[in-house]
Amino acid sequence: MGYLECENCGGRYELQEGESPDDFESCECGGKLRYVPSPVTKVKKQGMITTNKILIVIIVILILGVGITIGMLLTSKAPVTNNTTDNTTLNVNNSVNNTTKSVNNEDNEDNYIGEAKAKQVAIDFLTDRGGMETISKMSVDFVTINGVPLYRVTYYDSYVTVYGTEAGWDEIYIGAKDGKIYDDSGYMVTT
Incomplete structure (x- = not known):
C-alpha cells in the first residue's frame, strides 16, 4: 500500500485498503503530504530466496547428472568383435574342454x-x-x-x-x- 508523510512535522499515516494518496490534501499541522510506497515485504523477499535456492538445487542436480552420464560413457567398454586372423581368446563350450x-x-x-x-x-x-x-x-x-x-x-x-x-x-x-x-x-x- 504505502503511507503519507508530512514534510513539515514528519508525521506518518499508513494508507488503508481502498484509500488513495489523492484522498488527502494536507497534514493536521498544515504541512504538505508526500506519498511513500511501502517497501517490499519480508514475505516476498523470502519467496524470492526460496525460489533461488530451488533453482540452484535443480542446476546442481542437472550438472551432476550430466557429469555422471559422461563419466559412465567414458569408462564403459565397447563390445569387441573378432574379425582378425591372429586371435587369442578363451572359449568354453558346454562341458567340452x-x-x-x-x-x-x-x-x-x-x-x-x-x-x-x-x-x-x-x-x-x-x-x-x-x-x-x-x-x-x-x-x-x-x-x-x-x-x-x-x-x-x-x-x-x-x-x-x-x-x-x-x-x-x-x-x-x-x-x-x-x-x-x-x-x-x-x-x-x-x-
Missing part, C-alpha cells in the same frame, strides 16, 4: 598346415556344398579341443532360411596337422 591358445606355444608347430591353408580347406568345403555365394566375413584362429589342435574358421552366412532369417555366424574346425574337417567336440567328420 575347448581352449584357444597361441600357435607359438604349441609343440610340433612346424607340422601344422597354417591359417591360410585352413581357410582354403574351409572355402573348398563350403564351395562343394554350394554355400560360398552367401559367405561374407571369415576369420581363422587356433584352438585345442579335447587335446586335438584345430583351426577354427568362423564365417558369416547371409543365406536366408525357410523361416525368413539369415543363417548368421557359423564355424568349421580344420585339423591343424591333417587339414580334415572336425566337429566342435574335436572328432573328425571327414576321412
Whole structure:
C-alpha cells in the first residue's frame, strides 16, 4: 500500500485498503503530504530466496547428472568383435574342454598346415556344398579341443532360411596337422 508523510512535522499515516494518496490534501499541522510506497515485504523477499535456492538445487542436480552420464560413457567398454586372423581368446563350450591358445606355444608347430591353408580347406568345403555365394566375413584362429589342435574358421552366412532369417555366424574346425574337417567336440567328420 504505502503511507503519507508530512514534510513539515514528519508525521506518518499508513494508507488503508481502498484509500488513495489523492484522498488527502494536507497534514493536521498544515504541512504538505508526500506519498511513500511501502517497501517490499519480508514475505516476498523470502519467496524470492526460496525460489533461488530451488533453482540452484535443480542446476546442481542437472550438472551432476550430466557429469555422471559422461563419466559412465567414458569408462564403459565397447563390445569387441573378432574379425582378425591372429586371435587369442578363451572359449568354453558346454562341458567340452575347448581352449584357444597361441600357435607359438604349441609343440610340433612346424607340422601344422597354417591359417591360410585352413581357410582354403574351409572355402573348398563350403564351395562343394554350394554355400560360398552367401559367405561374407571369415576369420581363422587356433584352438585345442579335447587335446586335438584345430583351426577354427568362423564365417558369416547371409543365406536366408525357410523361416525368413539369415543363417548368421557359423564355424568349421580344420585339423591343424591333417587339414580334415572336425566337429566342435574335436572328432573328425571327414576321412
